[in-house]
Amino acid sequence: MDTKEGILFLCATPIGNLSDISMHVLDTLKEADLIAAEDTRNSIKLLNRFDIHTPMTSYHEYNKYDKAEELIRLMREGKNVALITDAGTPAISDPGEVLVRMCHEEGIRVTSLPGPCACITALTLSGLSTRRFCFEGFLPSGKKERKEILSQLSSEMRTTILYEAPHHLKNTLEQLEEALGDRKMALCRELTKKHEECIHTTLSEAVSYYKENEPRGEYVLVIEGADPARKKEMEQQAFLQMPIEAHMEYYQNQGMDKKESMKKVAADRGLTKREVYQQLL
Ligand code: SAM
Numbered sequence: 001m002d003t004k005e006g007i008l009f010l011c012a013t014p015i016g017n018l019s020d021i022s023m024h025v026l027d028t029l030k031e032a033d034l035i036a037a038e039d040t041r042n043s044i045k046l047l048n049r050f051d052i053h054t055p056m057t058s059y060h061e062y063n064k065y066d067k068a069e070e071l072i073r074l075m076r077e078g079k080n081v082a083l084i085t086d087a088g089t090p091a092i093s094d095p096g097e098v099l100v101r102m103c104h105e106e107g108i109r110v111t112s113l114p115g116p117c118a119c120i121t122a123l124t125l126s127g128l129s130t131r132r133f134c135f136e137g138f139l140p141s142g143k144k145e146r147k148e149i150l151s152q153l154s155s156e157m158r159t160t161i162l163y164e165a166p167h168h169l170k171n172t173l174e175q176l177e178e179a180l181g182d183r184k185m186a187l188c189r190e191l192t193k194k195h196e197e198c199i200h201t202t203l204s205e206a207v208s209y210y211k212e213n214e215p216r217g218e219y220v221l222v223i224e225g226a227d228p229a230r231k232k233e234m235e236q237q238a239f240l241q242m243p244i245e246a247h248m249e250y251y252q253n254q255g256m257d258k259k260e261s262m263k264k265v266a267a268d269r270g271l272t273k274r275e276v277y278q279q280l281l
């Protein structure tokens with residue numbers, strides 16, 4: 001590796017409480033040649049608070065490809081760049097992911113300075129299983145893609161973590177309840193701030209609550225995974241909605257022969273093998 005090239009430092013910044021910043025991040029922000037920030041007007045408050053005078057440039061959703069090329073050029077010239085986002089760990093549900101990928105492609109060294117991250121903070125407060133979890137970030141806004149993800153989540157057995165903005169919360173909770181059924185959940189907002197709240201509730205209670213109350217602040221939703229019996233039930237429902245030929249194909253595509261597939265299809269649909277055979281004629 002060419003040691004004269006600069007490095008990209010991913011610097012985690014507080015999600016509410018400024019004291020959560022690490023010494024390592026502060027030193028790096030002071031020593032970097034340039035700080036790339038998602039919203040420079042927002043980040044200037046952080047820099048002022050810690051008396052950091054490093055020049056800043058914007059790196060956000062709408063310039064993430066062009067700006068990444070410019071930052072990579074600077075790092076090639078030997079400049080060290082620190083990346084910060086509005087809050088939390090860069091590259092988690094923000095444009096940082098693109099810059100990191102492009103740096104790897106261009107052989108630029110990237111290092112990550114860990115720190116606050118809203119999804120992990122919420123998970124640890126949730127009281128739900130932390131042994132196996134999956135992070136979905138924001139659900140996609142496109143109808144078709146969103147439906148597809150919600151359907152996948154309905155049989156997800158790991159604890160699921162989602163981000164949501166206040167103006168979309170009601171709608172998202174309703175869609176989650178419809179797709180996943182009623183589940184335990186933790187609704188976390190204002191994490192690490194004065195009015196931090198982590199409500200241990202259920203999807204249906206949360207839907208009712210927000211029919212009467214206006215959501216405030218940014219939210220993290222932590223939802224209990226599907227229970228195995230429910231997963232089986234959901235799979236069975238999906239099979240029953242399939243034409244029997246497609247159901248057979250499903251198992252044959254997994255390498256089963258016709259006889260084995262018929263046995264599985266019969267069990268899934270509550271039929272005898274003979275009945276399956278007759279329906280396939
Ligand atoms: N990179 C960030 C991280 O490490 O968590 C997340 C960036 S994403 C654009 C912003 C979302 O994170 C918000 O919409 C909200 O869902 C969640 N979030 C950030 N700060 C939060 C806080 N203090 N309390 C609750 N949720 C927060």
